[in-house]
Amino acid sequence: MIAALNGAFDDISKAMRLHRVWIALAHEDIGDQHRRTTLGPLWMLVNYLAFIGTFIFVFKTKDTDSAGYTAYASIGLVVWFYLMEMISLSVPLFSREASFIQGTRLPLFVYVMRLTVQCIIRASYSVAGCIVILLLSGLGISAEWLLSIPGLLLIVLATPAIVMVFAFLGAFFPDAQFIVGNIMRVGTFLTPVFWAYHGQGGIQNYAYHWNPFTYFLEVVRAPIASGEFPTHPFVVTAYISLAFWAVALLLLGGYRKRVVFLI
Amino acid sequence: MISIKLDNVSLAYRLYEKLTLTAPDRRLGGLGGKIGRSGGKQVVQALEDVSFELKAGDRLGLVGPNGAGKTTLLKVLYGIYQPSAGTVAIEGKVDALFNINIGFRPEATGRRNIVLRGLISGWTEAEIQEKMPEIIAFSELGDFIDVPFKTYSQGMAARLAFSAATALDPEILLMDEWIGAGDAQFQEKAKRRMDELAEKAGIIVLATHNESLLESVCTKRMTLKNGRVEAFTTKPAERAGTRAKS
Numbered sequence: 233m234i235a236a237l238n239g240a241f242d243d244i245s246k247a248m249r250l251h252r253v254w255i256a257l258a259h260e261d262i263g264d265q266h267r268r269t270t271l272g273p274l275w276m277l278v279n280y281l282a283f284i285g286t287f288i289f290v291f292k293t294k295d296t297d298s299a300g301y302t303a304y305a306s307i308g309l310v311v312w313f314y315l316m317e318m319i320s321l322s323v324p325l326f327s328r329e330a331s332f333i334q335g336t337r338l339p340l341f342v343y344v345m346r347l348t349v350q351c352i353i354r355a356s357y358s359v360a361g362c363i364v365i366l367l368l369s370g371l372g373i374s375a376e377w378l379l380s381i382p383g384l385l386l387i388v389l390a391t392p393a394i395v396m397v398f399a400f401l402g403a404f405f406p407d408a409q410f411i412v413g414n415i416m417r418v419g420t421f422l423t424p425v426f427w428a429y430h431g432q433g434g435i436q437n438y439a440y441h442w443n444p445f446t447y448f449l450e451v452v453r454a455p456i457a458s459g460e461f462p463t464h465p466f467v468v469t470a471y472i473s474l475a476f477w478a479v480a481l482l483l484l485g486g487y488r489k490r491v492v493f494l495i
Numbered sequence: 496m497i498s499i500k501l502d503n504v505s506l507a508y509r510l511y512e513k514l515t516l517t518a519p520d521r522r523l524g525g526l527g528g529k530i531g532r533s534g535g536k537q538v539v540q541a542l543e544d545v546s547f548e549l550k551a552g553d554r555l556g557l558v559g560p561n562g563a564g565k566t567t568l569l570k571v572l573y574g575i576y577q578p579s580a581g582t583v584a585i586e587g588k589v590d591a592l593f594n595i596n597i598g599f600r601p602e603a604t605g606r607r608n609i610v611l612r613g614l615i616s617g618w619t620e621a622e623i624q625e626k627m628p629e630i631i632a633f634s635e636l637g638d639f640i641d642v643p644f645k646t647y648s649q650g651m652a653a654r655l656a657f658s659a660a661t662a663l664d665p666e667i668l669l670m671d672e673w674i675g676a677g678d679a680q681f682q683e684k685a686k687r688r689m690d691e692l693a694e695k696a697g698i699i700v701l702a703t704h705n706e707s708l709l710e711s712v713c714t715k716r717m718t719l720k721n722g723r724v725e726a727f728t729t730k731p732a733e734r735a736g737t738r739a740k741s
């Protein structure tokens with residue numbers, strides 16, 4: 233286990249010295265996805281606005297507090313889009329990078345960071361859209377919004393570990409791609425992205441309390457939606473992140489040399 | 496001291512797809528590694544007990560039929576594959592040219608690809624910019640350097656790949672059959688550059704089916720067959736004069 237951890241830290245420190253590589257490649261990726269389109273990466277903003285616009289239009293009723301719901305759903309959707317995209321892209325990560333993995337000696341963590349940076353760049357467009365919606369929603373800006381920042385940072389810090397765990401899962405179990413894809417699709421409805429939990433029983437109770445995504449959403453959403461720091465969700469998210477890092481390091485240390493034979 | 500030493504290196508690829516080989520007692524063909532079983536798993540024995548040693552200035556040609564294990568051996572030397580058994584000891588900075596498309600982004604221009612390739616090899620942006628004019632000049636791509644890589648012909652891509660990789664001053668250069676894509680004039684130029692590299696006491700390992708390339712570049716020759724070393728010969732003739740004494 234000590235050897236595995238040493239291997240993992242060796243891989244990570246080599247990748248950190250090559251930070252220019254993953255930053256450059258992530259920018260290339262974003263550029264490639266939107267090459268020859270007129271709006272370019274702004275399409276990510278358009279996607280987000282179209283989605284959230286539809287949901288607010290459909291779900292907003294006269295008696296719900298409309299500014300509150302707009303904020304609730306738009307923040308929830310930013311975080312959910314980020315998690316969904318990150319996890320779905322992680323599972324086939326190593327097979328997508330097969331030509332680099334089979335042809336260069338770059339540490340695996342380079343590909344993990346490349347995807348991390350790519351997801352963060354993409355998310356920044358929807359975050360910008362979300363801020364605009366919040367300003368237009370009439371909620372009123374307050375200093376409490378800043379309490380979302382620790383939650384955002386925590387999610388960013390957890391990202392490389394989550395990417396790594398799902399990337400190894402995808403490399404060792406090719407079926408994972410379909411299983412995870414289904415879970416994420418169902419997750420859009422089972423996670424309190426658009427619906428709020430007010431102590432209902434039944435499935436919503438479980439979907440709220442036993443769903444790790446809930447806590448990732450709440451650490452960012454609660455400060456803006458309800459104005460207070462979400463201590464309990466923050467602690468749960470921190471524990472989940474630590475668990476992911478522990479598993480990620482063991483996988484990286486123990487199996488990084490095997491990946492090239494699997495893809 | 497630049498050197499390569501392999502001791503009883505073996506490498507088996509596991510086959511994950513179900514094979515539909517009907518006859519279990521099929522004869523061993525002339526190609527490929529041996530398909531066998533180990534612990535209920537189907538494996539291809541791509542390398543078996545490969546041992547050899549190279550010293551500074553050596554230029555080794557790897558030959559053998561398709562599937563003999565040449566590419567696999569180069570990837571073991573580069574450190575991409577960890578052998579299933581045996582030890583590999585390498586001293587020196589290694590660079591490799593496997594497949595023209597590896598490490599190149601089709602959408603990016605030739606110039607941008609040189610930058611990316613440099614970053615991957617651990618150079619700083621400043622070092623890359625410093626080498627850039629020389630790389631472009633050597634490749635003779637001219638204005639095409641600012642055109643997307645995907646529009647290059649095979650030979651143009653090979654020129655770019657070779658120019659970029661050798662500008663890194665590698666101490667050990669591994670090359671898989673591809674340089675044939677360059678035209679005669681470029682091959683001549685590439686050969687001179689490889690001579691320079693070997694004279695600087697570097698090591699070159701070249702896998703090829705091209706006898707004349709082998710004749711003109713290599714001083715040693717290793718024949719692989721079904722993953723085993725069949726012959727290892729040193730060319731005694733006049734070329735020995737250009738080899739660095741070590």
Ligand SMILES: Nc1ncnc2c1ncn2[C@@H]1O[C@H](COP(=O)(O)OP(=O)(O)OP(=O)(O)O)[C@@H](O)[C@H]1O
Nearest residue numbers: 508527528539541560561562563564565566567568
């Ligand atoms: N990723 C892989 N998975 C399973 N088997 C493989 C893999 N790569 C190569 N092999 C097998 O290993 C053996 C050696 O292949 P290798 O590519 O090293 O041959 P080669 O000498 O480079 O051949 P060529 O002259 O065609 O380039 C072959 O039998 C091949 O089928």
Ligand SMILES: [Mg+2]
Nearest residue numbers: 565566567671
């Ligand atoms: Mg080959």
